[in-house]
Amino acid sequence: xxxxxxxxxxxxxxxxxxxxxxxxxxxxxxxxxxxxxxxxxxxxxxxxxxxxxxxxxxxxxxxxxxxxxxxxxxxxxxxxxxxxxxxxxxxxxxxxxxxxxxxxxxxxxxxxxxxxxxxxxxxxxxxxxxxxxxxxxxxxxxxxxxxxxxxxxxxxxxxxxxxxxxxxxxxxxxxxxxxxxxxxxxxxxxxxxxxxxxxxxxxxxxxxxxxxxxxxxxxxxxxxxxxxxxxxxxxxxxxxxxxxxxxxxxxxxxxxxxxxxxxxxxxxxxxxxxxx
Amino acid sequence: xxxxxxxxxxxxxxxxxxxxxxxxxxxxxxxxxxxxxxxxxxxxxxxxxxxxxxxxxxxxxxxxxxxxxxxxxxxxxxxxxxxxxxxxxxxxxxxxxxxxxxxxxxxxxxxxxxxxxxxxxxxxxxxxxxxxxxxxxxxxxxxxxxxxxxxxxxxxxxxxxxxxxxxxxxxxxxxxxxxxxxxxxxxxxxxxxxxxxxxxxxxxxxxxxxxxxxxxxxxxxxxxxxxxxxxxxxxxxxxxxxxxxxxxxxxxxxxxxxx
Numbered sequence: 400x401x402x403x404x405x406x407x408x409x410x411x412x413x414x415x416x417x418x419x420x421x422x423x424x425x426x427x428x429x430x431x432x433x434x435x436x437x438x439x440x441x442x443x444x445x446x447x448x449x450x451x452x453x454x455x456x457x458x459x460x461x462x463x464x465x466x467x468x469x470x471x472x473x474x475x476x477x478x479x480x481x482x483x484x485x486x487x488x489x490x491x492x493x494x495x496x497x498x499x500x501x502x503x504x505x506x507x508x509x510x511x512x513x514x515x516x517x518x519x520x521x522x523x524x525x526x527x528x529x530x531x532x533x534x535x536x537x538x539x540x541x542x543x544x545x546x547x548x549x550x551x552x553x554x555x556x557x558x559x560x561x562x563x564x565x566x567x568x569x570x571x572x573x574x575x576x577x578x579x580x581x582x583x584x585x586x587x588x589x590x591x592x593x594x595x596x597x598x599x600x601x602x603x604x605x606x607x608x609x610x611x612x613x614x615x616x617x618x619x620x621x622x623x624x625x626x627x628x629x630x631x632x633x634x635x636x637x638x639x640x641x642x643x644x645x646x647x648x649x650x651x652x653x654x655x656x657x658x659x660x661x662x663x664x665x666x667x668x669x670x671x672x673x674x675x
Numbered sequence: 676x677x678x679x680x681x682x683x684x685x686x687x688x689x690x691x692x693x694x695x696x697x698x699x700x701x702x703x704x705x706x707x708x709x710x711x712x713x714x715x716x717x718x719x720x721x722x723x724x725x726x727x728x729x730x731x732x733x734x735x736x737x738x739x740x741x742x743x744x745x746x747x748x749x750x751x752x753x754x755x756x757x758x759x760x761x762x763x764x765x766x767x768x769x770x771x772x773x774x775x776x777x778x779x780x781x782x783x784x785x786x787x788x789x790x791x792x793x794x795x796x797x798x799x800x801x802x803x804x805x806x807x808x809x810x811x812x813x814x815x816x817x818x819x820x821x822x823x824x825x826x827x828x829x830x831x832x833x834x835x836x837x838x839x840x841x842x843x844x845x846x847x848x849x850x851x852x853x854x855x856x857x858x859x860x861x862x863x864x865x866x867x868x869x870x871x872x873x874x875x876x877x878x879x880x881x882x883x884x885x886x887x888x889x890x891x892x893x894x895x896x897x898x899x900x901x902x903x904x905x906x907x908x909x910x911x912x913x914x915x916x917x918x919x920x921x922x923x924x925x926x927x928x929x930x931x932x933x934x
Contacts, residue, residue: 575765582732583782583830584753593782597769674769674810 459641466644467651474648484652486628490546491615494553498614499607502558506565516566527559535621544627552621553614560613564606568599601672608664612657619653683707683744684834684866685731690741692726699891700726701738706885706894710833711864715877717924718887719931724870725838727892731868732759732836746834755783758832762839764819766811766826772798772818773807776825783830790829797825801855817848821855828859835867841876853879854908861905874928878902878920879911886924888931896927 444464450456451463458466474480509516535552542548572595580590622631630649637645685708692701700723708714716724729735730743733750737743746756758779766775776794781787798807801821811819820840827835840856841849853876860867860880871877877884878900886896900920902911911917 573765575761575763576767578734578761579759579765579779580782581734581752582757582759582836583779584755585782589782594767597767600769672769674812 458643460643462643462647467648470642470644470648471651474645475652483628483630483633484656486546487549487615487618487622487630488656490549490629491553491611491618493546494550494618495557495611495614497550498554498557499561499610502561503565503603505558506562506569509562509566510569523559523562526555527563531555532617532620532624535617535624538621539625544625549618549621549626549629553618556613556617557610560610561603561606564603564609565599568602568606569595571602572598601675604668604671608661608668611660611664615653615657615660682710682747684710684712684746685868686742686744687727687731688742690727690730690738690743692723692730692738702891702893704741704887704892704894706897708834708866708868710866713860713867713869713880713882715869715871715881715884716887717871717874717877717884717928718892719889719928720872722887722889723892724887727887728836728838728868728870732757753783756832757834757836758827758830760823760827760835760837760840762842764811764816764823766819766822768811771808771810772803772814772822772825775811775822776829779826779830793829793831794825797829798822800828800859801825815848816844817852820844820848820852824852824855824859828863833865835865835869837867837869839871840869842871842873849873849876850908856880857906857908874921874924875912878917878924879906879908884924886927886931895931896924898924898927 447461448464451458451461509519531552534555535548538548538551542551576594576598577590580594585593619629619631619634622629623635626632630653634646634649637643637649685706687704687706690701690704691699693699704723704727706714706716716727718724726735730738731745731750733745733752733754737749743750746754748754766772767778770778773791773794776798777785777787777790780790780793785793795807798804801824803818803821803825806814806818811822814822820843823840827837841852844852857880867880869877869880881900884896884898884900885894886898887893888895898920902914902916902920
């Protein structure tokens, strides 16, 4: 048994170059893979534009690509657009951070004191089963049209997702690892920080990823219901004034934002969980 | 041999154990393992051999009847005189082989530099030089169990408790690791209590083999393995004495089934 790779060549047994691995990864950017997509999208947009120009369907209801492009061209460079986007993102991120932090603490408490979890379980189930967006009108009354009500709605979603993933992650820790720690006489803090927590990270992380996407979703929904700022508020306004091109443009912006969030979380996961 | 210098690493005296007022698991079990002695515990599955090992490791609460002394004291978790090894490698997947081999020492308070230095040496000794930076996912079953052996031996405890450490390996890898364990033990000479259901493994590795009956477990036979050391697994399998001892253990086991 001799070494056949240098110490830095991870993962082991993957002898392809870094570039080859990147290219083989699903979602990696490659020109020859991109070309069919470019042709497909161009054909779709061309057909849509043609149909709108010929009056095959009414651009007042269905918009047209050139109109969407013009809206983006005119609005994306403005401060107003970025302020709206900033409000939406800030509300989603703040609710994510607050909700996750509290949920992590509560999740740990549930694992430490199962009696507490048994007591809280019926209330948690009821709250978690409730469509949280139904609370938005209440939160808007309590916290106003500003970011407070959006953060509250986001928080109410993030919290439950992260509590259950924290509990599942920590309960799912390998019994053999705990037995090993017991035979070594490890202190509880050592077990927690060196075994339990790292072992729970994959499950907790998938909860966090889900929670962030949900947070953005419900913040926008709450903004559509009532808000003084934000992309959701803008969407509601454009829809109400029949600016279909504007609505489609903002939906595209949100799609790009969603993809960006997933990309960042995936990148973070690779960094954190490179051993998987 | 100077008998006054040989002290018991493990002393089990007249231990009875029953779980939850149910049927007895262990019945009047007495055994001893001397310092530097390799003792295997064999018996049908469910006979309580792992339970007995876990009692010695302090993983189970002490039995109501009988006494157990491990390295001169009552069994307890984290006894620095004792290292414990499981059937599954129980490597931490987020640590590389070096950090896994060093883990036991780190938990027991050794410095990072010192434990990594020893882990490095042990990995080389178990045949994993060059694999220090590999994560468990990139290692084969045999290599993972070699890493677990390195972790166990790196602690430097004079008593090892092993619960079928090669039970989950394929036949060939198992023979290789038995050879490795023979070498590690013969160089260091610590006491080992080794639970297995593999008779050939018990004969090949041990100084003595204890045969347990089916539940409730009793020690039915105490067979001295008078094969010379150092041993080689490959040569042992061609040795007539080895096969005679193997056959004798078989007959003891069968007597246990009949009773």
